[in-house]
Amino acid sequence: MKTPVRGYAARRRWLGLNPTVVIVIALIAIGSALWATGVVDPVGPFRQKRPSTHGLVAVPVSAVNIPAFTKITRDHLWNPKSGSFALIYLRPEQVSGDVVRNMAAIIGRVVDHDKPANYAFTEADFLAQGTRPGLVAGIPAGKRAMRVPVEKAPGLIGLQPGDRFDLVSALPIDANANQSLAGAGIYGKQLDLQARMTNWQKQATVRVIVQNGSIVEPMMTRQVPVANNTLTSGLVVRTKPVQEVVIAVSPGEVAHMAEALAVNAEISCVPRSGRPDDPRDSITPESYPWSPYGGSVQRPPSAPKADEVTGSTPAVPGAATFGAGFTPVETISGTKREIIATPVKK
DSSP states (O other): OOOOOOTHHHHHHHHTSOHHHHHHHHHHHHHHHHHHHTSOOTTGGGSOOOOOOTTOEEEEBOSSOBOTTOBOOGGGTEETTTTEEOEEEEOGGGSOTTBOOOGGGTTTOBBSSOBOTTOBOBGGGBOOTTOOSSGGGGSOTTOEEEEEETTTOGGGTTOOTTOEEEEEEEEEOOOOTTSOSSOBSTTHHHHHHHHHHTTGGGOEEEEEEEEEEEEEEEEEEEEEEEEEEETTTEEEEEEEEEEEEEEEEOGGGHHHHHHHHHTTOEEEEEEOOOSTTSOTTOOOOOBOOBOTTTOSBOOOTTSOOHHHHHSSOOOOTTHHHHSSEEEEEEEEETTEEEEEEEEEOO
16 A cells, blocks of 8 residues: 655655746746736737727717607717717818718707718708707798698608608589589570580599698508497507608698598699709699589689699680670579579670
C-alpha cells in the first residue's frame, strides 16, 4: 500500500514542477491583471471600428415610419437599438439647402404625408406652424370634411390623399311612360308628341354636388358599434366593419352632399387631372330635365349656367319648335274637368 505524501515531501513535489508551466501561469495572471485594469486590450484589433465623421454634417432622420398628420415627438427620432438619436452623416455638398438639420425644428411639427424611416426632413414634409394633429390637419383651409360610405360613391375607391375630384348625383324622374302628359286642347297632341320626342319620361336630374373636392383619408375600414336588444341577454353591443372615405368639400356643398345621400341618389366620382397645369377654377356643368310645359332648362339660383362654363348659349329643348312655352290651364265644363295646354309668350 502506497503511503500518501504529506508535509515537507508535498512541498518538495510542488517546487519540483516544470518551470515552463510556472512561467505560463505567471504570464496568464499578469495579462489578466493588465486586461482588467485597461492597460491592454487583446480583442481591440478584432473589433469593428466606427468610420470617422470628421468633416461630415449630421442630419437627423426619422427612426420609425410616421403616419400622415402626426405630431412628431422625441420617440419618432430615437433609435432604441443604438441608444441614440437617428442620424446620418453626409458630406456638405450632399446636403441641400431645404434639409432641416436642427432637431428642435422638427419636434412638434405635423407631417402632411406618410414619412418612411431613415429619411431626412425638409420643410415640404410639414404643414404650417400651429396645425393641430389628426384628421383635422388634412382638411384644407376653408373646407369641410365628410365621411362618405364607399358603397354610396364607389368611384372614390383608389384615390389617394390630395387627389381632386367632382361628385355628380343623378336622380331619375319617376314618370309613368304610359300616361298621356298633354291633356286636352288643340295643342295637346303636339305637346304630347314633343314630350315623347325628347324622351321626357326617361330623364334624370343631374347635379354637380361637389366641385373640386379632395381626398383627406383614402378608403379605410372602421369598426362601428351596433346595439341590439335581445330577450335573453338584454342589450348586446357588437361591431360591424364599415368602409369609408373622408373627403373635403366647400361649406356650401355639405347640404347638397347630405341631400344626395339621404335620397339614395346615384353618386358618380369624376377624378380631376393631377398635372400641375390643370386649371383649378374649371367647373363641371350640370344638366336639368326639360319641362314639357315650360320647354326650358330649370336651374336653381346657385347653379352655374352653361354659358358661364363654356362661353356659349345653352340649348333650350323645345324652344326652336314652339317658340314659346306652355302652361297648363284647368277648364270646367259642367261636370267635366280638363287640363288644356296653353302657349305663353316669353
